[in-house]
Structure formats: structure tokens, C-alpha cells
Amino acid sequence: MKTEMLVIFMVLLIVGQPVAQFLLKKCYQNKIYACFKSRDYERLEKILNRKIVKLVFLPFNIEYCRLNEAMMRNNKKMIDSQFDILLAMKLNERQKQDVYLNGFNYYLSTNDRKRIENFHKLSKTLKNEEIKKNIEMSYNILMEKGYKYLDEVMRIYEHCADEAKYINEYLLSVMYTNKGDHNKAKYYEDLAKKHESEFTAK
Numbered sequence: 001m002k003t004e005m006l007v008i009f010m011v012l013l014i015v016g017q018p019v020a021q022f023l024l025k026k027c028y029q030n031k032i033y034a035c036f037k038s039r040d041y042e043r044l045e046k047i048l049n050r051k052i053v054k055l056v057f058l059p060f061n062i063e064y065c066r067l068n069e070a071m072m073r074n075n076k077k078m079i080d081s082q083f084d085i086l087l088a089m090k091l092n093e094r095q096k097q098d099v100y101l102n103g104f105n106y107y108l109s110t111n112d113r114k115r116i117e118n119f120h121k122l123s124k125t126l127k128n129e130e131i132k133k134n135i136e137m138s139y140n141i142l143m144e145k146g147y148k149y150l151d152e153v154m155r156i157y158e159h160c161a162d163e164a165k166y167i168n169e170y171l172l173s174v175m176y177t178n179k180g181d182h183n184k185a186k187y188y189e190d191l192a193k194k195h196e197s198e199f200t201a202k
Contacts, residue, residue, distance in 0.1 A: 025056045032065060041069055060086070060095055071106070079106065083115075087122075096122075097131055104135050108142060116143060147175035166195035 028047065035044035047053060048062055063085050070078035083106075086099050104119035116139075123135040137153075140146040153175065157168035169192035176185035 024052065028053055028056065036068070036072065039072070041073060044069060060089055060091070063089070064098070067102075076110070080115075093127055097126060097128055100126060101131055101135065104138070108138060113143075141171060141174055141178070145178045147179045150175045150179070162195070166192045169195060 031047055032044065035041070035047065044065075048065060054062065063082060067079065067082040067086065070082050083099070083103050086095075087103075089095075091099060100119055100123045104116065104123060107115040107119060120135060120139050120143075123132055126132050137149050140148060150172070153168055153171050157165070157172065160168055169188045173185050173188035173192055176182070176188060
């Protein structure tokens with residue numbers, strides 16, 4: 001009887017640990033989400049600094065959460081710091097994709113050339129060809145003032161969903177500007193503004 005009880009106890013201990021960890025993780029995910037929703041960043045930091053949170057979440061997830069906080073606060077100094085922290089970590093392929101793509105897009109929006117160049121260089125090491133291609137396309141159009149993807153974007157535009165039209169129209173407008181065809185650039189710029197206002201109004 002004692003042996004049987006010991007076996008049951010051991011089974012509960014082995015099975016219970018991952019279950020408890022899952023429940024704790026779910027609980028704190030909800031708390032973190034509530035902080036973001038209410039923009040209560042002081043409470044968020046208190047949660048992220050708890051020992052139990054550091055036990056159930058990977059360091060990457062905690063720091064990536066802080067990156068999202070920094071972006072929501074539009075705190076450039078904190079954003080720079082968080083990207084530096086994440087880049088210093090040993091990242092798996094999926095984590096690299098997230099960090100490199102978000103970093104490239106963020107610094108593209110702020111026109112921080114030094115950091116754009118860094119994330120562009122890092123993106124070349126990714127295994128995901130689609131992400132690499134998207135970054136390369138944006139880099140060529142917006143940084144190199146090129147238009148080598150003009151035909152490709154036009155093909156995508158002709159078959160894309162309505163909600164994606166204004167994005168492709170914007171890219172076409174920029175590429176025609178880069179090419180020196182200002183009439184077509186203005187045509188696609190006007191279409192982009194029209195479709196963007198229709199999409200955001202929904």
C-alpha cells in the first residue's frame with residue numbers, strides 16, 4: 001500500500017510540475033496583457049521583475065515584452081536599449097526573425113541609417129527567404145532609392161486583397177518617383193491615399 005501511494009505521489013509530482021508551470025504562465029500572461037491594455041507600465045515592470053515570472057518565462061520573452069512596452073511608450077532610448085539587449089542574447093532562428101524584422105522596420109520608420117544598415121546586414125543571415133526578400137525589397141526601395149522590384153510589386157498588386165492595395169500602391173509610387181516617372185508616381189500616390197482612408201474608416 002505504501003509503495004502504491006509513493007508511486008501515485010511521484011506520478012502527480014512529475015505530471016503536476018508542467019501543469020502548474022502552464023497555469024502560472026497563463027495567469028501571468030493575462031496580467032501582462034491587462035497591463036498593456038490599461039497602459040499600466042509601472043505595474044508591468046513589477047510583474048516582469050518577479051522571481052516567479054523569471055522562472056516560468058524565458059529571458060527572451062521578458063525582454064521582448066519590455067521592447068513592446070518601450071514601443072508603446074514611444075521611448076526611443078528604451079527601444080534602442082532593448083534591441084541591444086536582445087541582440088546580445090543567443091537567439092534561435094524564430095527569435096532572430098522577430099528581432100531582425102521588427103528592428104529593421106522600426107529604424108526604417110525613424111530613419112536611423114546606422115541601425116537600418118545593421119539590421120539589414122543581420123537579415124542576410126536568416127534562413128527564411130520570404131522575410132529576407134521583404135527586407136531586401138524595402139531596403140532597395142526606401143534606402144537605395146531603387147526600383148528593381150517594380151515589375152514584381154506590380155504583379156503582386158494586380159492580385160492582392162483590397163486591404164493590401166494601399167501598401168502596394170505606396171511602394172509603386174515610391175519606385176516610380178525613384179525612376180523619375182512623376183506622373184505614375186502621383187497616380188499611385190493618390191490611389192494609396194484613397195484606399196488607405198477607405199480601409200482605416202472600416
